[in-house]
Amino acid sequence: MLEEEHLYIERARAGDAASFGRLYDHYMAPIYRFIAIKVGTRQEAEDLAHEVFVSAWQKLPQYEAQGFPFGSWLYKIARNRVIDHYRTKKVQVSIDDAIAVDESQFGIQHDADEQIDTGLDMAAVTEALEQLTSEQREVIRLRFMDDLSPAEIAKVLDKREGTVRIIQHRAIQKLKSILGD
Amino acid sequence: MIEQKLTTYFKRFNSITPRVEFISQSRARVSFSEQLSPVRSWQVKLVESLTTGSAVALASMLLLVVIGGASYVSKNTAQVASKSGLSDMALMDEAAQITFNVQLKDAEYFDESASQVVLALDRILADNPSQ
Secondary structure (H helix, E strand, C coil), rough: CCCHHHHHHHHHCCCHHHHHHHHHHHHHHHHHHHHHHHHHHHHHHHHHHHHHHHHHHHHHHHCCCCCCHHHHHHHHHHHHHHHHHHHHHCCCCEEECCCCCCCHHHCCCHHHHHHHHHCCCCCHHHHCCCCCCCHHHHHHHHHCCCCCHHHHHHHHHHHCCCHHHHHHHHHHHHHHHCCCC | CCHHHHHHHHHHHHHHHHHHHHHHHHHHHHHHCCCCCCCCCCEEEHHHHHHHHHHHHHHHHHHHHHHHHHHHHHHHHHHHHHHHHCHHHHHHHHHHHHHHHHHHHHHHHHHHHHHHHHHHHHHHHHCCCCC
């Protein structure tokens, strides 16, 4: 969370573009990453990420914090934008089916040392994640990739925090049984 | 342990970052775009809330209003017709009455004309006894 975020939000709500610029600088990369993993190509990720921030800027006067970080609101806009994107393209793919990103397009690096230290088999984890339900995968990704709390995830997915915790718990148990941990 | 594996697994996606040129262009375009006023944002919210479901609900309500209005008009027209004697039964009764009145008038006419004819014939006979 950005330091003194609430001040930037208040100023941006009053029309201060510079304050919104600070929020943009802080959140663009994670929102872009969130979208890129779902759409898979750089061009689509850039278009959608831009639309998310235009939408956020325009709708900011009606934004109410309600105890949640600004980031949750942006993730929610991003998620809805991706849903609209797939709906427009009429592609029969669940938007929660991630890990479909073209790694070469985004220059994804593999930290070999860390993989050895943790005994991590990337292919095995990918395969295990594919065996989760789309809902479980979405929660796991928001939790471990985007580092959102269960409360924030609940806000993004329009679910109760308790429900998110249950989904996460079941997903972890399933991954443990698949990966033999 | 599994949590650590997942953290490591997803860490590789952290290298996905937007291009610098894209950020500078996008940032400038966002700051130049117009922010919606509270009134306009309320209107946008209203329009966005009009999903397919609510559109169907609104259409159903409109249909009910139209059907209700049509049956109300029909009912009132029937009442007016009834009050003013325009119902089918009233019209038939009135038609039968008219025929009856016409027949009575005809009878009266024939009755009057017959007596006048008799009087006229009596005068002719009185004036010309030879006939």
